[in-house]
Amino acid sequence: MFKFFIKKNFCDGWDNxxxxxxxxxxxxxxxxxxxxALRAADSINPYLPFAAFILVSGILMVQLFAWGANAAKLADFRSPSFAVFFSALKSVWKIGFAFGAMIALSLLLARFAIAYYLTLYFRDGNVIGLVVTAGLGWFLLVSAISLQYFIPLYFLQENNGFKKCLKKSFIIFYDNVFFSIELFIYNLVIFVISCVTFMIIxxxxxIVLSSMNALRLRLYKYDWIEKMSEQDPDFEKNRDKRNEVPWDELLAEDMESLGPRKLTSFIFPWR
Known part of the structure; x- marks a missing residue:
């Protein structure tokens, strides 16, 4: 399944x-x-950049959230457009800003908390400081991996508000730990490549497109579980059966839609 995800995501990015x-x-x-904005805020007051960081994070996330509407179209083999992007801005700016501000505020709180507890450990030799620091580190890592699904959940499932997206992000992570970690590593690679290209490509x-493609394909698993549960009420409780996901069958239609893409088709698309 993961190999097909990588192929589809690359094709979607290349074709667009x-x-x-x-x-x-x-x-x-x-x-x-x-x-x-952060530099200007720092020149005015040393504490103002913290508020500015939350503000600009919210604004940036609004843009990424709005682009999620196009990412959902691409993941579903449809064409994107800037009309879709600007239309989405009107409906997602609240949840997008809230999501960005939440991430920024969490990072700031974690930064000061980790600095405090590390000082407590190295200065006073208090082991509790080290334990709390490690706990915060793991919490941040799990949150980062889980929140990859936040934007896709909003666009791929109806009636998902802020709380539902947040809750379901962690549920999907805990139900698909290895897949989520693989996706996180894949997105980290994309981020490194993006830094090399100055965020151009x-x-x-x-990264939003990558997470959208990943979740769209992964949700087939839950459609399959729901279908099997209708036939056998005890199916969902049996983890062994749940883990035997017939991915070849579930991805057959998408594989057919994507088609056999050879290397030459990327270099010479007219062939």
């Missing part, structure tokens, strides 16, 4: 290369704006 680059241009402009929008 210029659209992705233009979309990332908006993100780059916002990142530059955030940088200068794949960029942050490429």
């Amino acid at each position: 290369f210029f659209f992705l680059v233009l979309s990332n241009a908006i993100t780059i402009v916002l990142l530059f704006g955030a940088y200068f 794949p960029g942050l929008n490429g």
Whole structure:
């Protein structure tokens, strides 16, 4: 399943290369704006950058959230458009800003908490400081892996508000730990490549597309479980049976839609 996900995600990005680059241009402009806003805030007051960080994080996340509407279309083999992006801005700006602000505030609180408890350990030799620091570190890591699903959950499932997206993100992580870790590593690789290309490609929008593709394919598992549970009420409680997911069967339609993409088709798309 993961191999097909990588193939599909690459094809979606390649086939919409210029659209992705233009979309990332908006993100780059916002990142530059955030940088200068933080510098300006620091010159006014040493504590103001913290508030500015929360504000710019919320604004940046609104843009990524709105682009999620196009990512959902691409994941579903449909065409993206800037009309979809600007239309989505009107409906997602509240949840997008709240999500970005929550992440920024959490990072700031974690930063000060970790600094405090590490000082407590190295200065006073208090082991509790080290234990709490380790606990916070693991919590941040699990949260980072889980929240990959937040934006996709909003677009791939109806009636998912802020709380539902947050709750379901952790549920999906705990039910698909190894897959979630693989996706996280994959997204980290995309982020490193994006840094090398100055966020031009794949960029942050490429990471949103990656998470969207991953969750869309993974949700087939739950459709299958629901179908099997209708036939056997005890099926969902049997973890051994639940883990025997027939991915070849579930992905057959998507594989057919994507088609056999050879290397030459990427270099010479007209062939």
